[in-house]
Amino acid sequence: MRTVELFCGAGGMSLGFRRAGYDLVQAYDAWEPAVATYRRNVGSHVWRHDLKDVFTIGPMVASLRPDIIIGGPPCQDYSAAGKKVEGDNASMTRAFAMYVSIARPRWFVMENVRQAKKSRAWADANDMLKAAGYGMTETVLDASWFGVPQSRKRWIVVGRLGERDGFLASALAGARSERRTVVGDVIDLPQGHFYMRPFGDGRGVRSVEEPAPAIIRTSRERPWPKYLNNPHPDDPVRVEEAAVLTQDQVARIQGFPEGWDWGSATAKDIDQLIANALPSQLAEAIARVVLAREAGDTIPNVEGGxxxxxxxxxxxxxxxxxxxxxxxxxxxxxxxxxxxxxxxxxxxxxxxxxxxxxxxxxxxxxxxxxxxxxxxxxxxxxxxxxxxxxxxxxxxx
Ligand SMILES: C[S@@+](CC[C@H](N)C(=O)[O-])C[C@H]1O[C@@H](n2cnc3c(N)ncnc32)[C@H](O)[C@@H]1O
Structure with missing residues (x-):
């Protein structure tokens, strides 16, 4: 499958698709630290470009004759941690649909946060993709059921030319593993517990026997005095006894393999690149489901009822x-x-x-x-x- 990735970041999604056997022919991102990291670890087929420039990049993508376009447009405008106002970032979801509509690959896979589903930008993108002839399966997948030690719920849209909507839903649901992956499956933490900055007034201390909460840029922050003075009543051990994760451990939880070369990126940029990624194991699972259908090895379940x-x-x-x-x-x-x-x-x-x-x-x-x-x-x-x-x-x- 000739693959083009838009908004490739540090390469989490590409890594998963490559592991499944896809041929990555071109990748694009506008941010230099992402492009440099991708180039160092995935390949030199990455270009630094602002994807707002659909007039220039659209014909380029079309001329590559991709079988599939994949990508996770920026989510800051939608994400729970972001400011939730639709602006330039949300418009990149429209741009993704424009690239797909121009190049018309047989397949596309788009990833985003769940909140994007209800956005104006997705309503527009959805209209464009329908007009271009794509049937779509939209689903929310929790990465912890796909080999990632993290409760990370991601909204996935898979499109294929000429299909009926929902065509891949049963195959994606069937790709889940039998149990959730937990932190202890992937990293060794002698303390048995770790601290991760909670959302709102949630719990900060976790056991290695559970998946980590969704990784964000500040996941490896030390507990603030506010938390130390007023810990969550359900913390399984005292917060002082819990490990604070290293950047390397956070990267592993987010699906980057040991030895991923971040080059000369600053610590802050690396935190952002890690937080942005689609965990490679989840990407690989989706990629395999698509390949199996492309090969005619799976069929959709007859609809319930x-x-x-x-x-x-x-x-x-x-x-x-x-x-x-x-x-x-x-x-x-x-x-x-x-x-x-x-x-x-x-x-x-x-x-x-x-x-x-x-x-x-x-x-x-x-x-x-x-x-x-x-x-x-x-x-x-x-x-x-x-x-x-x-x-x-x-x-x-
Ligand atoms: C959610 S991240 C994608 C992460 C990637 N899928 C991965 O698995 O590592 C979104 C990416 O879009 C890039 N981006 C944002 N605006 C862009 C634009 N106008 N043109 C190109 N890339 C852009 C960001 O630099 C960021 O790397």
């Missing part, structure tokens, strides 16, 4: 099971692809060699199963539309 809907229409339990398994079979023949219309789906199915080899009766069963499934989806969409209209009317009243 389908069997019950069939039952309500008078079908026997056995007939519901058969219809569901026929849908799955059709989806395997379609290599996991979904389509924005039933007609396109049937057309694509009939064009596959494997479908053409099936008996006529089996072919009509598969067609019928997909037709029922399409009816079910349009009923769901109608209900959702009616719910949204009712909410809008209530708000307006």
């Amino acid at each position: 389908f069997a019950q809907w069939l039952r309500r229409r008078g079908r026997s339990a056995q007939s519901c099971r058969n219809t569901k398994s026929q849908c799955n079979r059709a989806r395997r023949l379609l290599a996991g692809r979904t389509f924005t219309s039933h007609a396109l789906e049937i057309e694509a199915l009939e064009a596959t060699w494997d479908f053409q080899q099936l008996e006529v009766r089996t072919q009509s069963n598969l067609r019928a199963a997909l037709r029922l499934h399409a009816e079910f989806l349009s009923m769901k969409a109608e209900r959702q539309g009616a719910r949204l209209t009712a909410i809008a009317l209530r708000k307006a009243a």
Whole structure:
């Protein structure tokens, strides 16, 4: 997969995609310490550019003919720690959508904080991406379920040309590990506990048996006198007994491997580069889910409620099971692809060699199963539309 990364920072996201086997052909960031760190650790394919300059960079990105564009536009305007006013940084979410719409890769992956989902900038970006023909899966993933010892919830949007919205949701959910990764899995802390500056009036002392809170620029600060004088009642040990993390340990918790070369960046800039990153293990998990679908190795789960809907229409339990398994079979023949219309789906199915080899009766069963499934989806969409209209009317009243 030829990959272009926008807003690449120090390279956390790139590292994960490279580990999954992607070919990183170009990366962009405007901030010199990010570009220098990326160049030193990931490769010389990084360019320092202000991505506001869509007129210059848009044609460049398009000429690279990427299969996928990835990136985490800056989140300061949205993040809980930021000032929450939509300005230039939020506009970079629009810029991301513009680059994707200009280059039209088969796939894109965008990462941001959860708050970005409700922004004006994303509403505009979403409109552009839809108009460019992308189906999208939007989901919030907690990094601690993907090999990262940190409760870091990130909003992930994966788009693919021509798909139906939600096409990758079940595959992303299924990529979760069986248990959360905890700090003790990754770093050795003899004290067994560590201090991390809490958000608001939260707990400051954590055990190595739990994931760390989301890393921010000030995560390795020593406890302030205010906290020492008034510690949180639920701290498992006295704050004086807890370790204060080193910069290297914070980098490990954020998914950077040992020996990541920060060059001559200042300590403050390194803290910022670390805090900005998408942990590489989470990036790698997403990258593998995309690759598996691209290869046709996974199919989307049949949407919940389908069997019950069939039952309500008078079908026997056995007939519901058969219809569901026929849908799955059709989806395997379609290599996991979904389509924005039933007609396109049937057309694509009939064009596959494997479908053409099936008996006529089996072919009509598969067609019928997909037709029922399409009816079910349009009923769901109608209900959702009616719910949204009712909410809008209530708000307006
Ligand atoms: C959230 S960080 C991305 C982190 C990266 N995905 C990683 O995993 O390390 C956002 C990046 O966008 C960059 N940035 C902000 N405004 C920019 C602009 N106008 N043009 C290019 N890069 C910009 C910042 O320098 C920062 O490195």
